[in-house]
Amino acid sequence: MKFASAAAVVAIVALARGAWAAPNLPAPPPTPISPGAPSLSVLGPPMLHLSASATVKVEPDELVASLQGVDIASTAIAAQRRVNELMVKAKAEAAGAAGVKTSFQDYSVDFADQKPTHWTAQQSVELRGAEGEQVLDLVGQLQGIGPAVADLG
Numbered sequence: 001m002k003f004a005s006a007a008a009v010v011a012i013v014a015l016a017r018g019a020w021a022a023p024n025l026p027a028p029p030p031t032p033i034s035p036g037a038p039s040l041s042v043l044g045p046p047m048l049h050l051s052a053s054a055t056v057k058v059e060p061d062e063l064v065a066s067l068q069g070v071d072i073a074s075t076a077i078a079a080q081r082r083v084n085e086l087m088v089k090a091k092a093e094a095a096g097a098a099g100v101k102t103s104f105q106d107y108s109v110d111f112a113d114q115k116p117t118h119w120t121a122q123q124s125v126e127l128r129g130a131e132g133e134q135v136l137d138l139v140g141q142l143q144g145i146g147p148a149v150a151d152l153g
Contacts, residue, residue, distance in 0.1 A: 063132040065139045067147035070122040076109050079121035083107075086146045090125050093145065097138045100129040124150060 069086040073079035087104060094102040107123040125147060129135040139149060 060132070062128055062130055063135040064151075064153055065127045065135055065149065066124055066151040067127070067139065067142055068122060068124050068150040069147040070120065072112075072118050072120050074116070074118055076111070076119040076121070079119045080109055083121040083123055087123055087125065089145050090142050090147060093141050094125070094127070094138060097127075097129075097134060099131050099134050100127050100138050102127055 067090075069083050069090065071079045071082040071086070073082065091102070091104070094100065103126045105124050105126055107121075109119060109121045112118050112120060125142070127135050127138055127142075139152070143149065
């Protein structure tokens with residue numbers, strides 16, 4: 001990344017203050033002040049705000065996958081039972097995955113007042129690992145028993 005030289009910064013600051021700092025250039029003509037315009041003493045000294053930014057591309061150091069187990073049933077108990085069974089299977093499958101951290105999150109049960117009335121139970125499981133291939137292998141195994149990918153990044 002290139003930065004402006006010290007001389008260029010001094011010239012910019014001098015211009016912002018109203019002085020002409022370039023040695024080989026003529027000073028700009030004075031700006032006529034219209035009647036009734038506020039003077040510099042009323043406005044205060046000019047201010048100059050400088051900023052810089054940079055972007056760096058890096059390789060991802062962790063892969064995070066979120067899977068969602070969902071069941072819809074006519075009773076809350078039935079929906080919860082099936083989601084719980086699904087998560088027990090997912091936990092057992094994830095236990096054998098070295099280098100992948102597993103957490104179970106966001107359990108909910110909702111009543112849908114539609115015809116026919118039904119209940120929806122759902123829970124998410126999050127997988128994290130530095131080795132993307134191991135995480136993706138586990139994602140595939142879990143999808144085979146039921147949970148669907150909700151987010152991968």
